Amino acid sequence: MPDAKASLRVRWLAMLALCTLAAGCSLLQADRQMRRLDNSMYFTGIVQTENEARGPIVVVLYEVDTTPTPRPVFLDVVPRSRGVYHLAGAPARYRILAFEDIDGDMTRQPGEPGVDYEGTALGIDAVNDPPTASSGLDHIRIPSGAPAAGLPVFPPETYAALVQRRRQEFGSAASISEERFSPPLIREGMFQPFRFLEEGRSGLFMLEPYDPQRVPVILVHGIGGSPRDWEHVIEKLDRTRFQPWVFYYPSGFSIGLSAMMLNNAVDELQFRHGFPTSIVVAHSMGGLVARGALNIILREGREPPVHHVITISTPWLGQESARWADVGPTRVPASWLDMAPGSQYLSELTVVRRPPDIRYTLFFGYGGRSSFASGNNDGVVSMRSMLPPELQSRANFIFGFDEDHSSILASDAMIDKLQMRMKVELGHWSESR
Structure with missing residues (x-):
């Protein structure tokens, strides 16, 4: 057991490594935000209609101890007769209203069947272990008859x-x-994630109007990053075949919660536009977020609207320095704790098998050197973490580049190879339809 001085030293080394990865540091002033995140409330479960739904199911989380009336704070949509809802909020006393939105206006009208439910708050870790049909966890059933009084x-x-x-x-x-x-708002998402979320900065954004003739390419940045990380990739993207969508999230949140946000966004846009497939390209921790979102879709029994996943410099086995992140009194971002080797999130990430019809390409860099990453590394992540044998055996293609953790996103060689793989896999997918 390390003594107090040693604990403080490894604590600061872990913080320094985090600042290096996130390109900025304000951990101490964000301690209150981190503690608030630890106490955040998460609600999940199965919601279904008694008969075939005549419209989407709308699920509303509302705070009850507000005056003069209860205050709705979060809305989720399940675009089918049965599905899994995901709701989250700051500490408060909540209930859940779920209703069948027959006219599709996202507002409960008189006569639309609904139910009022006292949800069970779970820890954010529940994102990694969603409910099943047999668990009975927060199973909301909406009757087909007239709505109960008192909704x-x-x-x-x-x-x-x-x-x-x-x-x-x-x-x-x-x-x-x-x-x-x-950069200032990126740091806010890292070290003050609740403020970032409450100000409405996160989301899955389109850089041009939706085009049903082109395949969405969903770009997921890493910890302390933003869509600007993809500038060079977007510049060279073949816009005759692909349309770029950028996912922007507060990377200080737990990785599981960010995965839930990505899952909700993709589900909503597929419901809205009906796109048949997409390509996901993710850098660094973004690969862990993307795989978590895919796991949510698979565990819910839905067909993923994606045929190709490409990860770049992803720390599949975690970050060694994150192992010491919980030593000492000051809190660090939940995502950093999730990246500690052996964390619950990483341990459960690849338990769900990727369907064989979703192709996987693994990119990595080997041009960096860092004392914070053991052995050969890209300046941030070790080769051992980027290339675990289990992932290598499952990948359809693996490519390495003489680049560090950041420069790989601006590498012409990497971008050219990325474009080639996207076009080849799109061709395979088109032929299989």
């Missing part, structure tokens, strides 16, 4: 605000150069 009534403007925020977060237009992707 909460929220004014239309309340629903409108939640729906508007959802539309802003899922599929709204964005530009790589805009302010929300600037």
Whole structure:
């Protein structure tokens, strides 16, 4: 057991490594945010209609101890007769309203079947272990008959605000150069994730209007990153075949919660636009987020709307320095704790098998050197973590580049290989339809 001085030293080494990975550091001033994150409340479960749904199921998390009326804080949509809902909020006392949205206006109208439910709050770790049909966890059943008396009534403007925020977060237009992707706001997402979320900065954004003739390419940045990390990739993207979508999330949240956000965003946009497939390209920790989102889809029994996943410099076995992140009194981002080797998140990440019809390409860099990563590394992540034998055996293609952890995203060789693999796999997918 290390003494106090040794504990403090390894603590600061872990913090320094995190700052290196995130390109900025303000851990001490963010301690209150981290503690709030530890106490955040998460609600998940199965929701279904008694008969075939005549519209999407809308699930609303509302705070009950507010005056003069209860206050809705989060809205999820299940675009089918049965599915899994995901809701999250700051510490408070909540209930859940679920209803069959027959007219599709995202507002509960008189006569639309619904149910009021006292959800069971779970830890954020529950994101990694979603409910099953046999678990009975928070199973909400919406009757097909007349709604029960006493269901909460929220004014239309309340629903409108939640729906508007959802539309802003899922599929709204964005530009790589805009302010929300600037370094100060990136750091806010890392060290003050609740503020980042409450200000409506996160989401899955389109850089141009949706085109049903082109395949979405979903770009997922790493810890302390933003869509600007993909600038060189986007510049060279073949826009005749592909359309770029960028996922922006507060990377200080637990990786599981970020995966839930990505899952919700993709599910919403597929419901809205009906795109048949997509390609996911993820850098660093973004690969862990993307795999977590895929796991949620598979565990829910849905068919993933993706045929090709490409990860770049992803720390599949974690980051050695994150092992010491919980030593000492100051909190660090939950995502950093999830990246400790052997963490619950990493241990469960590859338990769910990737379907054989989803192809996987693994990219890595070997051009860096760092004392924070053991053995050969890319300056941040060790080769051992980027290339575990289990992942290598499952990958359809593996490519290495003489680049470090950041420069690989601007490498012409990497981008050319990326484009080639995307076009080849798109051809395979098109032929198999």
